[in-house]
Every structure is written in structure tokens, then in C-alpha cells.
Amino acid sequence: MKIERESSVALYVQIADRLARDIAEGRYKPFQRLPSEQSLMERFGVSRVTVREAIALLARQGLVVAKQGKGTFVGGPVVHHELQELRGFYDALVTKGHTPETRLLKFEPVQAPAPIELALGAAGREVMFLRRVYSLHGHPFALASAWLPPAAAQVSWDQASRHPIYSILEELLGLRVTRAEVSILARTAEAEEAELLALPERSPVLVMERVSYSAEGAALECSRFSIRPENYRFSLSVQGPLAITRKIQEVAPARPTSSASQHRRKK
Amino acid sequence: MKIERESSVALYVQIADRLARDIAEGRYKPFQRLPSEQSLMERFGVSRVTVREAIALLARQGLVVAKQGKGTFVGGPVVHHELQELRGFYDALVTKGHTPETRLLKFEPVQAPAPIELALGAAGREVMFLRRVYSLHGHPFALASAWLPPAAAQVSWDQASRHPIYSILEELLGLRVTRAEVSILARTAEAEEAELLALPERSPVLVMERVSYSAEGAALECSRFSIRPENYRFSLSVQGPLAITRKIQEVAPARPTSSASQHRRKK
Structure with a gap:
């Protein structure tokens, strides 16, 4: 150009x-x-x-x-994390040409929060909690927190440090992942996230929450990825046909604000 | 219970x-x-x-x-915005049982930023810029900014206030949307967003960027939805089979931090 x-x-x-x-x-x-x-x-x-x-x-x-x-x-390389295919977090990055460095921070039995304990079918039993930080070029950019079924207690620290979550499930535990329910949201970083991601306090984080299931519908893992947002985007190609197009049912008069009147088109 | x-x-x-x-x-x-x-x-x-x-x-x-x-x-109702189907922003909300109030703030010809002008095939011509605020129960929660092709100049202010973007394209302009490329990211709210969404300064916003295409591959609109994040999540069900599972190629020793050693498992 x-x-x-x-x-x-x-x-x-x-x-x-x-x-x-x-x-x-x-x-x-x-x-x-x-x-x-x-x-x-x-x-x-x-x-x-x-x-x-x-x-x-x-x-x-x-x-x-x-x-x-x-x-x-x-800035750091922009990561386009594609959501289309069922893929682990680490794989999604490698597929796009990024090779993150990882560091395992925790891998230990815990009493899971009630909804996660229920999801994993582990009521009253301890589940394995994994926490890992991902970096690119030495700069931390994502923090993974995952709850794995009680069977994951047989996985060693060394194995957990070398296997992404889906690889722990499939290769080490013989559990087949066939579906994941994914949510994406944003919020202010919690203190621990901010520290581990080297973010200033009250910075936004982009969060992916995921629950992965077996063919029989059993939840195999619950995980949360907290991401430094500046160079990260989830992307998705959505194919038509367009489901419906509705008219706006009511145009609210709403409370006019000073900014609204500034922005309102002058006629 | x-x-x-x-x-x-x-x-x-x-x-x-x-x-x-x-x-x-x-x-x-x-x-x-x-x-x-x-x-x-x-x-x-x-x-x-x-x-x-x-x-x-x-x-x-x-x-x-x-x-x-x-x-x-x-809190406000939690919106689960499903990404699976090709659906307008307004429709995605209505489908989940929410009926947002809307207010059109701008609908006017503008010189678009270069990449958008190029995407819309409108080099050197003005495109139509639309800005709309969405509220639930009187509380603003999302701000839509959209660039529409020059042909949208024939749409009146009144029509634009009653038709969601996809309805403007399909019903008023006869343009069929068959695919959308969607990105989701997070960042700190800009001053104008913070004001229109009644957010404190430096709050995080969840952002959906979208480019929609015709069957022939022509871009029909570029839009950006800035969303108050506390009660909003995008969700998606991803079906297997699992694409691949790789081992972590190298476990970085990385710079140990005080928090990392605190969190490291005691052996």
C-alpha cells in the first residue's frame, strides 16, 4: 500500500x-x-x-x-481463539501458531464448590484442582483453573505439568470428551488473577468458562480461563440462514440523559 | 431443596x-x-x-x-446470548425471553474508518452510521454501533428506530444475510460508552464485533456491541469429536514470582 x-x-x-x-x-x-x-x-x-x-x-x-x-x-501477538471446533485451550493456541509457555501452579485434591461437585458427580468426595498460567514470550496472559473428577488423583504433578486438561482426561484417564458448553464473559480481575497476570488492579479480564461432557452426558471437567484482554479475541463464523428477524416491539422513550440529547440527531 | x-x-x-x-x-x-x-x-x-x-x-x-x-x-436478569445460530442482537435477546427497550441515538451518513469503508465496498462514499442503546427494565446494558452500506441512506430515522440491523438489511433493503464473522473481546469502557451505559469510569465492557455477509461474500454491515458485563454471557455448545490433543511442548521455568511459590504445591 x-x-x-x-x-x-x-x-x-x-x-x-x-x-x-x-x-x-x-x-x-x-x-x-x-x-x-x-x-x-x-x-x-x-x-x-x-x-x-x-x-x-x-x-x-x-x-x-x-x-x-x-x-x-x-504489542503482544493478537490471539484469535476460534470457537468452532472442540479443542482444548492449549491446542486452540498452538493451532493458531502460538506456542505458549506454561507453568503449573497447583494440582491438588480440594473440596469443590457445591455446583461443581454436583456437576462432576463427586458429592462428598474431593476433586482435583489444577491451576496453570500461560505465557507468550515470557509475558503471562492467561490463568486456567480446572476441577477434574476424583479419578484424576492418580495423575502425577509431573504429568499434569506436561498434559493439557483434555489430554489428562483422554490420554491419562481414558475419558472421551465429546461436547463442551462454553460461556464467555468479562469482569474486573480478582486480586489473585491480577497478580498472576501482572495486571493493574481493577483491570478487565476476558473469561471463558467451560464444562466438558462425555458421550453419556457425564461432566468430565469444569474450567475457567481468565485472560488478559488486550490482545485476545474469541472468534466464530456463524452460518445462516438467518433464524428470524423481528421488529423492535416498542421504542422506549426512556429517561433522556444529557448525553442522549447531545447524540440525538439534529433535525 | x-x-x-x-x-x-x-x-x-x-x-x-x-x-x-x-x-x-x-x-x-x-x-x-x-x-x-x-x-x-x-x-x-x-x-x-x-x-x-x-x-x-x-x-x-x-x-x-x-x-x-x-x-x-x-441483580439484572442474566442474559445468555447464544452464538450458535445466525441471529441479530435484538432477536438473540427476545429469543431468550428478554424484551429490551431501545433508543436510537444516531442514524446519519458518515465517512467510515478506512477498514470499514473497504469492507462495505464504499471507498470514497459515505456509509450510514447507526447507534442504538438497549435497556432492560429501564437500565441501559448495551450500546450498538453499526456501519451500513450507502443504500441505507433511503431508510428513515423512524424506520431505523423500529427495525433491528438485520431487519433493516433484509426487510427494508432486500439484502440477504447468510453468514456473520463474530469476535468477542473485553476492554476498558471508553468515556462515551461508560456514560451511555451508566458505568463507572474504567469499568470493563464485553464487546461483540460482527461483520455480516451476503451469499456472494459482500459485507453488508459492520457492527460493534458494547455490553455491561455483570449479567451478560455469550454461550455456545461445541460438539466433538475433539480435534486433537497435544502434549505441552515445553514447560517454561519462567520467572518465579512470590505468588507462584505461595501457590506451588508443597511436596
Whole structure:
């Protein structure tokens, strides 16, 4: 893409698009420093203001991060976690070309919270709790917490550190996963999550909750993945036909707010 | 469910489960005040401490909200937005029994951001920008921002206020939607979002981004739904077989942190 001075697209947007493509194509790698403002001014033949506007746009898009006194750095790789296929969390990342480093923090018998104990059919018995942190390029980005059936007590710490959850179930315990119910939500990070993910307090986290089932309908695991949200997105291709299209049943007059009237179209 | 004093499940957990069921079954309605601590103590025959623990658990689950000096209130209805079928945002809610009130804030021609202009095949032309706020029981919970093709300029303000996006495309413009690419992410609310959704500053928002396509592969709309996250979750049932299960390729020693050593299993 050349920079087109006659285009209706603002110069800084064109430059941001060009730099975004450089990042996508690996010309600038995750966590690498971007060239200086001066060298970008020379490369594109534009003013410092335009370069700064382009970088500010990239920062808003989460592609670069400005570090006080150190320059602007490419953000972590953007992970597109596809939801279409039944796949473990680790596999979903590997499939997209990311090889996360992992560290097992806990693998121990616990008394599960009541709904999980019930789901796992382990009323009154202890289940195995696993906690693992995932990093990319040395930066932690996800925390997995999983409850596994009592049978998982036979799995060693060393095995648990080398096998993703689905691999523990299938390869070590001989349990076949055939379906998962997945929920995705967002909330403020809890203190422990914030610490393990190196997040500032009160940062948002993206959360995937999952319950996986056998063909017979028995729950085999309940897990929760808390994710640093800046470079992570779940994605899904939804095929039609469109189920229905309804008209909006009532347009609420609702309480007008000052902002609403500002945004309301002037007639 | 009776409260079982001999159960291994703590009393406060049993009481929280019972109250959660009451809320799910509509005995206590969204935004309604919960009975006083005194009356819950009498109903369940437990101490004030136990009632408080039960309510604290419900609060952590997002089911109730304590309001200083006013008591404890049932939270907004939990929306389970199913991703399985191709369905508009409004329809996904109505299908789950929620009838959101809506208010159109903007419907006007704009110069779209470059990537959206390109996606809509509208290079150099203005596209129609729509912004709508969704509320439940008078509480705003979602903000839709959508870019529609130039042809949408023929749609009136009044029509746009009564038709969801997919209905504008299909019924008013005769464009058939056959596929959508959906992404789900989380981030800190922008100032305008926070204001329109009545969120405190720096609150997390759950975001769904969507691009919808015709059978011929033309993009028909690009939209973004910013959602108050406390009572909202996207859900999906993923069918097997399990695609693959890989072993973890390398267990990173990673930088040990104080919390990691605390959490590490004692051997």
C-alpha cells in the first residue's frame, strides 16, 4: 500500500494501516521497538504530528504500547481463539501458531464448590484442582483453573505439568470428551488473577468458562480461563440462514440523559 | 431443596443455592429487594453470620447487589446470548425471553474508518452510521454501533428506530444475510460508552464485533456491541469429536514470582 496524498482517507490513517500491516506480516515483531518518530517521518515523508496521530491510532487499536521514555513497542501477538471446533485451550493456541509457555501452579485434591461437585458427580468426595498460567514470550496472559473428577488423583504433578486438561482426561484417564458448553464473559480481575497476570488492579479480564461432557452426558471437567484482554479475541463464523428477524416491539422513550440529547440527531 | 444440616456442603452455600434458585424461578424478580437478614434467618433457621455469608456468595456471583443503607437487591436478569445460530442482537435477546427497550441515538451518513469503508465496498462514499442503546427494565446494558452500506441512506430515522440491523438489511433493503464473522473481546469502557451505559469510569465492557455477509461474500454491515458485563454471557455448545490433543511442548521455568511459590504445591 502506497501513501496516497490525494486520497479521501486521512494520511495518518493510511500510515497506521501500513504499520499495522508491517506488524501483521512480522516486519515488526511482538514486543519489538517501533522505529523512531524521526525515521517514520522520513519513511513516509510526513510531519511529526501525522506520525504521532498514526501511532496514537495504533495504540487505541491495541497494536502498540507507548512506554514512557523508552519509545513505542509492538504489542503482544493478537490471539484469535476460534470457537468452532472442540479443542482444548492449549491446542486452540498452538493451532493458531502460538506456542505458549506454561507453568503449573497447583494440582491438588480440594473440596469443590457445591455446583461443581454436583456437576462432576463427586458429592462428598474431593476433586482435583489444577491451576496453570500461560505465557507468550515470557509475558503471562492467561490463568486456567480446572476441577477434574476424583479419578484424576492418580495423575502425577509431573504429568499434569506436561498434559493439557483434555489430554489428562483422554490420554491419562481414558475419558472421551465429546461436547463442551462454553460461556464467555468479562469482569474486573480478582486480586489473585491480577497478580498472576501482572495486571493493574481493577483491570478487565476476558473469561471463558467451560464444562466438558462425555458421550453419556457425564461432566468430565469444569474450567475457567481468565485472560488478559488486550490482545485476545474469541472468534466464530456463524452460518445462516438467518433464524428470524423481528421488529423492535416498542421504542422506549426512556429517561433522556444529557448525553442522549447531545447524540440525538439534529433535525 | 431443603437445607441439610448433616450435608458436607456448607450451610451458607446451600442457602445461597436456594436463593439463587428462587431468583432463577422468579420468586424474587430483577431489581427487587431481597427479604431482610432477619427474615432469611427465620426462614432457614440459621444465624445472621450464615445469612451474610450466603448473600456475600450471591454478590460474588453477580446475582445480587448490596446498596448501602437500602438492603440487598436482585441483580439484572442474566442474559445468555447464544452464538450458535445466525441471529441479530435484538432477536438473540427476545429469543431468550428478554424484551429490551431501545433508543436510537444516531442514524446519519458518515465517512467510515478506512477498514470499514473497504469492507462495505464504499471507498470514497459515505456509509450510514447507526447507534442504538438497549435497556432492560429501564437500565441501559448495551450500546450498538453499526456501519451500513450507502443504500441505507433511503431508510428513515423512524424506520431505523423500529427495525433491528438485520431487519433493516433484509426487510427494508432486500439484502440477504447468510453468514456473520463474530469476535468477542473485553476492554476498558471508553468515556462515551461508560456514560451511555451508566458505568463507572474504567469499568470493563464485553464487546461483540460482527461483520455480516451476503451469499456472494459482500459485507453488508459492520457492527460493534458494547455490553455491561455483570449479567451478560455469550454461550455456545461445541460438539466433538475433539480435534486433537497435544502434549505441552515445553514447560517454561519462567520467572518465579512470590505468588507462584505461595501457590506451588508443597511436596
